[in-house]
Structure formats: C-alpha cells, structure tokens
Amino acid sequence: xxxxxxxxxxxxxxxxxxxxxxxxxxxxxxxxxxxxxxxxxxxxxxxxxxxxxxxxxxxxxxxxxxxxxxxxxxxxxxxxxxxxxxxxxxxxxxxxxxxxxxxxxxxxxxxxxxxxxxxxxxxxxxxxxxxxxxxxxxxxxxxxxxxxxxxxxxxxxxxxxxxxxxxxxxxxxxxxxxxxxxxxxxxxxxxxxxxxxxxxxxxxxxxxxxxxxxxxxxxxxxxxxxxxxxxxxxxxxxxxxxxxxxxxxxxxxxxxxxxxxxxxxxxxxxxxxxxxxxxxxxxxxxxxxxxxxxxxxxxxxxxxxxxx
Numbered sequence: 001x002x003x004x005x006x007x008x009x010x011x012x013x014x015x016x017x018x019x020x021x022x023x024x025x026x027x028x029x030x031x032x033x034x035x036x037x038x039x040x041x042x043x044x045x046x047x048x049x050x051x052x053x054x055x056x057x058x059x060x061x062x063x064x065x066x067x068x069x070x071x072x073x074x075x076x077x078x079x080x081x082x083x084x085x086x087x088x089x090x091x092x093x094x095x096x097x098x099x100x101x102x103x104x105x106x107x108x109x110x111x112x113x114x115x116x117x118x119x120x121x122x123x124x125x126x127x128x129x130x131x132x133x134x135x136x137x138x139x140x141x142x143x144x145x146x147x148x149x150x151x152x153x154x155x156x157x158x159x160x161x162x163x164x165x166x167x168x169x170x171x172x173x174x175x176x177x178x179x180x181x182x183x184x185x186x187x188x189x190x191x192x193x194x195x196x197x198x199x200x201x202x203x204x205x206x207x208x209x210x211x212x213x214x215x216x217x218x219x220x221x222x223x224x225x226x227x228x229x230x231x232x233x234x235x236x237x238x239x240x241x242x243x244x245x246x247x248x249x250x251x252x253x254x255x256x257x258x259x260x261x262x263x264x265x266x267x268x269x270x271x272x273x274x275x276x277x278x279x280x281x282x283x284x285x286x287x288x289x290x291x292x293x294x295x296x297x298x299x300x301x302x303x304x305x306x307x308x
Contacts, residue, residue: 031189032221034058037091040222043067043155043176047091049077050084051108054270057189057219060108063181064091065174067154070098074157074172074181075218077112084112085119097121099150101157102129103183103218104169105137113140130161132168146170157181162207164200165192171207180212186229188220191236193274197281204234244282245291248302256280256298 038046049060062084063074071092077084097120102110110129117124117140124140128150131143146161156175163169165184172181184192185203194200208230215223223229243263248254256279264275283300286292295301 031058034061034221036087040216041177043174044179044216045091046216046222047084047088049075049108049112050081050087051078054268055274056108057187059219061188061216061218061220062088063216064095064097065155065157066095066152068152069095070152071095072150072152072155072157073097073100073116075103075109075183076100076116078108079111079115081112081115082119085115088116089120092120098125098152100125100127101150101159101170101172102127102141103172103181104129104166105132105135106166106184109183109218128159130159130168130170132166160206160210162203164194164196164198164203166195167199169203171203173210173212178211178213179216180207180210180214180226181216181218182207182223183218186215186217186223186233188215188217188223190220191233193278194281197237197285201234201237204230208234240278241282241286244279244286245302248292248300251302251304253295253299253301256283256300259283259300 034048036048036050040046043065045064047062047064048058049056049062051059060075060077062077065072065074097116100113100116102113113127127141128144128148129141130145131137144159146159148159150157154176158173158175160171160173160180162171162183162185169183169185171183171185173179174181185200185207186192208227212226215226215229217223240263244259247259247262257276260272260276260279263279264272267275283292283294287294291303292300293303
C-alpha cells in the first residue's frame with residue numbers, strides 16, 4: 001500500500017514537471033553554447049530551432065544541406081516558433097529549400113513543417129520520412145524506406161533506418177562527408193530516450209558499423225569522435241541495466257518509480273518522467289530475460305535464480 005502511495009505521489013510530481021518543461025522554453029546554462037546559425041562545412045549549415053529546454057537541450061538542430069542554390073532541410077523544428085522561421089529565412093539568402101527530410105514524428109522535429117512552408121518557402125515542397133505505422137501523418141509526406149536517397153547539387157543524403165528512439169526514426173548518411181545526421185538516436189550532450197530498447201541497441205550498433213567521420217545530432221553540439229560517442233551510449237545502457245539489477249538484488253518488491261528514483265537520483269526533476277520510461281523499458285527486457293518478475297501494477301521483484 002505504501003509503495004503504491006509513493007509511486008502515485010512521485011508519478012504525479014514527475015508528470016507536472018514534465019508538462020512545465022515541455023511548455024516553457026528555457027535556456028539550459030550548463031550546456032555547451034550553440035550559435036543560432038552555424039555554417040559547419042561547405043555542405044552543412046545548422047539552424048537552431050530556438051526552442052531550448054530540458055528535452056530539447058539548446059534547441060532542435062535543423063540542417064540545410066547542399067553546396068548550391070538548392071538545399072535540403074533536415075527537420076523543421078517546433079510549431080509557432082517565429083524566431084526560428086525568421087532565422088531560417090534569413091539564412092537562405094541566395095538559396096532555397098527544395099526538399100525536407102524528417103527524422104521522426106516528435107513535434108520538435110516535424111511540428112514546424114507548415115510554418116516552414118508558409119513563412120519561409122512560400123509553397124509546399126517534397127517531404128520525406130519513414131512511415132509511423134498506424135498513424136495518419138497527413139498528405140504532405142512521401143514515405144520512404146531504408147536506403148532511399150535525396151539529392152541536391154553537391155550532396156547525397158541516404159536514409160538509414162534506426163528505430164528505437166521511435167519506431168519511425170531515421171538517421172541520414174551524407175555520402176560526401178561520410179557523416180551521419182543522427183536525429184535523436186544520438187545527442188551531442190547527454191543521452192536519449194527510447195520506445196524500444198532492443199531496437200535502439202541494434203540501431204546504435206548499425207551506426208557504429210557505418211564508421212562515420214562526424215555526427216550531426218538532433219540536439220547538442222557536433223560529435224567529432226563518433227566511435228567514442230556510440231561506444232559510450234552502448235556502455236551507458238548496459239550500465240543502467242546493471243544498476244537496476246543491483247538495486248533490486250535484495251529480492252524486495254519495488255515499484256518502477258522506486259527504481260527510477262534510485263538509479264536516476266541525480267537526474268533533474270523536469271526529465272524524471274523520461275527516466276521512468278527508460279526504466280520501464282529496461283524492466284520489460286529483464287522480465288523477458290527471466291531476471292526480473294512483474295508481481296503487480298508497476299511492481300517488480302528480482303528473480304533469485306538469475307544470480308546463478
């Protein structure tokens with residue numbers, strides 16, 4: 001009874017903090033500063049989404065790709081961010097967006113699409129993404145699969161399906177630079193959340209196998225040592241699983257929120273609901289592995305036989 005009382009108290013608190021963090025765009029002073037507009041290479045320009053916060057870090061990174069007048073826009077930011085559409089428009093002096101690629105369905109990547117059409121481009125252009133099964137994503141999007149290529153002068157961008165963060169998540173391979181636009185699969189700072197841990201780990205290994213020379217993340221600074229960063233991500237997820245098992249090893253029943261509070265004790269309150277989601281997915285895996293049993297609603301216990 002007391003365990004459930006704690007769970008609901010902490011869950012309501014986490015939901016409230018999540019709502020506040022998601023609706024108030026506030027700069028995060030502990031993060032690496034990122035300029036609103038940066039020409040990173042002759043082919044790649046980063047335009048910051050002007051939507052900072054605990055989940056978006058410095059803001060959503062959107063990218064203009066191409067060496068000539070025609071550009072591909074990778075991701076479109078959030079809706080109703082006038083500072084972003086103004087910045088994107090001013091960045092396009094002498095060039096124009098002829099195609100948009102969306103890495104995944106989250107609103108801070110696709111939500112600003114109509115604003116980009118109406119306030120920046122002035123018309124609709126082809127939009128490409130991997131389909132989110134079971135959802136109506138509108139008539140403006142052309143659904144593609146792993147390996148599909150979008151080209152403009154000087155740049156060939158190829159879809160690399162990397163599910164896990166979301167089922168429809170795509171990373172994008174820039175052939176001319178041997179670079180990956182990683183969306184939210186890999187961030188420039190911190191770690192990402194995911195919908196499916198198994199698929200997410202496979203996607204990290206897939207990106208590692210491509211041996212990119214640089215990673216352009218969906219949030220945070222450019223990753224100049226991709227091998228080290230991807231290895232760090234894989235190691236981190238394995239470490240979290242070990243921490244969960246160690247906390248549960250006494251055999252006492254624990255709620256998912258008890259485990260989250262213990263394993264993510266130094267995590268800001270604004271992102272605790274995301275931490276809880278990660279713990280739940282780790283627990284689902286551990287249940288399938290036979291290391292943990294689910295004994296009730298949000299209640300789990302370590303399996304003694306798993307010590308062998």
